[in-house]
Amino acid sequence: MLSISKLAYNYMGMVNLVYKDFELQQNEKMVIIGGSGSGKTTLLHLLGGMMQLQTGEIQLNGTSFTGLSGHQMDQFRANHIGLVFQKPHLIGSLNVLENLMISQMFSSGKQSSAKAKELLETVDLAEKTNARISELSQGQAQRVALLRAVINEPDLILADEPTSSLDDDNAHAVLDLLIEQADKNNSILLITTHDQRVKERISNQYLL
Amino acid sequence: MNLAKLSWKYIADRPLNTFLNVLLFGFGISIILVLLLLSDQMKDTLTKNSKGISLVAAAKGSPLQIILCNIFHIDFPTGNIALKEAIELSKNRLVKNAIPIALGDSYKNHRIVGTTKAYIDLYEAQLIEGEMWAESNEAVIGFNVAQSLEIKLNDGFYTEHGLQSGGAAHEDHEVKVVGVLERSGTVLDNLILTSVETVWEAHESHGEEGDHHHTEEEMITELGIRFAEHDLDEKEITSLIIQYSGPMAAVRLPRMINSQTNMQSASPAFETARLFSLIGVGVEVVNGFAYLIIFIAALSIFIALYNSLKQRAYDLAIMRAMGASRRFLFLHVIVESLIVSVLGGIFGLLIAHASIGAIDRFFIPQESQMYVSAFVFLNDELIVIGVSFVVGIIASIIPAISAYRTDLSKTLAKG
Numbered sequence: 261m262l263s264i265s266k267l268a269y270n271y272m273g274m275v276n277l278v279y280k281d282f283e284l285q286q287n288e289k290m291v292i293i294g295g296s297g298s299g300k301t302t303l304l305h306l307l308g309g310m311m312q313l314q315t316g317e318i319q320l321n322g323t324s325f326t327g328l329s330g331h332q333m334d335q336f337r338a339n340h341i342g343l344v345f346q347k348p349h350l351i352g353s354l355n356v357l358e359n360l361m362i363s364q365m366f367s368s369g370k371q372s373s374a375k376a377k378e379l380l381e382t383v384d385l386a387e388k389t390n391a392r393i394s395e396l397s398q399g400q401a402q403r404v405a406l407l408r409a410v411i412n413e414p415d416l417i418l419a420d421e422p423t424s425s426l427d428d429d430n431a432h433a434v435l436d437l438l439i440e441q442a443d444k445n446n447s448i449l450l451i452t453t454h455d456q457r458v459k460e461r462i463s464n465q466y467l468l
Numbered sequence: 469m470n471l472a473k474l475s476w477k478y479i480a481d482r483p484l485n486t487f488l489n490v491l492l493f494g495f496g497i498s499i500i501l502v503l504l505l506l507s508d509q510m511k512d513t514l515t516k517n518s519k520g521i522s523l524v525a526a527a528k529g530s531p532l533q534i535i536l537c538n539i540f541h542i543d544f545p546t547g548n549i550a551l552k553e554a555i556e557l558s559k560n561r562l563v564k565n566a567i568p569i570a571l572g573d574s575y576k577n578h579r580i581v582g583t584t585k586a587y588i589d590l591y592e593a594q595l596i597e598g599e600m601w602a603e604s605n606e607a608v609i610g611f612n613v614a615q616s617l618e619i620k621l622n623d624g625f626y627t628e629h630g631l632q633s634g635g636a637a638h639e640d641h642e643v644k645v646v647g648v649l650e651r652s653g654t655v656l657d658n659l660i661l662t663s664v665e666t667v668w669e670a671h672e673s674h675g676e677e678g679d680h681h682h683t684e685e686e687m688i689t690e691l692g693i694r695f696a697e698h699d700l701d702e703k704e705i706t707s708l709i710i711q712y713s714g715p716m717a718a719v720r721l722p723r724m725i726n727s728q729t730n731m732q733s734a735s736p737a738f739e740t741a742r743l744f745s746l747i748g749v750g751v752e753v754v755n756g757f758a759y760l761i762i763f764i765a766a767l768s769i770f771i772a773l774y775n776s777l778k779q780r781a782y783d784l785a786i787m788r789a790m791g792a793s794r795r796f797l798f799l800h801v802i803v804e805s806l807i808v809s810v811l812g813g814i815f816g817l818l819i820a821h822a823s824i825g826a827i828d829r830f831f832i833p834q835e836s837q838m839y840v841s842a843f844v845f846l847n848d849e850l851i852v853i854g855v856s857f858v859v860g861i862i863a864s865i866i867p868a869i870s871a872y873r874t875d876l877s878k879t880l881a882k883g
Contacts, residue, residue, distance in 0.1 A: 330793075337790075338791020338792075349786050363790045365474075
């Protein structure tokens, strides 16, 4: 279960972002909708434990972010949260398989190239296993980035505008994959977006 | 996947730059090592050759020249000393042992040294073939002489006048090889050893013809040399190698020789130390140069890392998003630099030993007294690995700190 209560964030006294409380059970999905500057990304970063909390509280499956040190938060993120960004941002010095395995390395689970290969198989990228990142199309790269986020079977998947730079076919493929993986792992899925294609698929909406 | 492998992937991603840095670092290290190895092996050769020799008494002249000539057999003699005076000196109570040295002839660039068996014993050298000389015109040759001139036991040769090849041959005096010495790693390897009498005879024969018919009762033996008593005042040798009888001798004997005789004393320990202090300046300069190269290499590693980290800010942020700790990123950058510097260190170690091998093979002439080997390893070389580590860490500390400080949220928001 993911819950936020009385969450607010203040940028140097200038902008004050206040978030309505919400609560999501496992396997629930929600889109976060808001214009630019409305605090979508800030909310996502707070939920991902990538920014220090100022006021309010976030809890994921009984763990309160407030009580975690920086290092503990890193560990918690590695094991329980998967992040997807607008652009794939895969690591160019590593090949496709290694990009998946590096995510396993940071979590406390075992590294398994078999599991990484199996996931690649499900998105029809098996033949790209040892390919360089530069050889992938943008859609393929985004699918790999998505696999990277879910390979450790996270409780929470956070996706920041994952489809905005993709064409219709790829956008739908990525959405399918996100939903499919969230269902498979019983994860909570949160997507920030202003993309109509996403809103059509997920009815639960949180407006900023 | 692990930390080292991840760092390696980034290094492998810029092969030319890595190659340059490894090369640069390796060269700096190798210069320092070559100097270290050469001076160590040189010192080793010097001490081996002057072991057990307290003092050399020779004709008045430069003490350094006396040592170079009579111990290392490189320089020319300062002149001759009277046999009579040498005998008197050898009977001084401050002298424990005295060995005569008579130079003057050579054979194909190998010096012929007239001496006694005591000279061979000084270096604890053993014969591998044949036996010691017993009669005049018999010689024992060093290991390298046998190898390079391809002379065998019982071969005869004509000695040449002078210490370098090209002198007139003493054609009426054939010298027979009666023994070959084992390789001792000392000057003996390159020398032809014979009795003092043999050296004398080669010279007498073309000087005062026919004046060596002595009757048996006139013969005496002093310093291990057998000669006619009435020749005592005329005979000369090149030098006398002396072992002190005790610590008092070190204080009194050199002064006594210099002031009360026509001879000059020279201490091998003192002269080799002086020689090293002269060479030392040059070694220091080259060493300084090597440290400069290492500094430049460190700077180059630093710049490479710094530039690559600017492009990698997003990679680092992504790793943090995946749950990498700040400490991990810090170590990731340090390890990347360490791999380059340690590779450089190992590369330097290899070049250094290969260079020593090349120096031994191509630059040191056979007849010289230097012995160097590519396969001598010193404990000091371990320090090089340590230096590589330290340089690697210093070069990467600033980039590593900036990686440590990567602001996850800000970097990702920019993307």
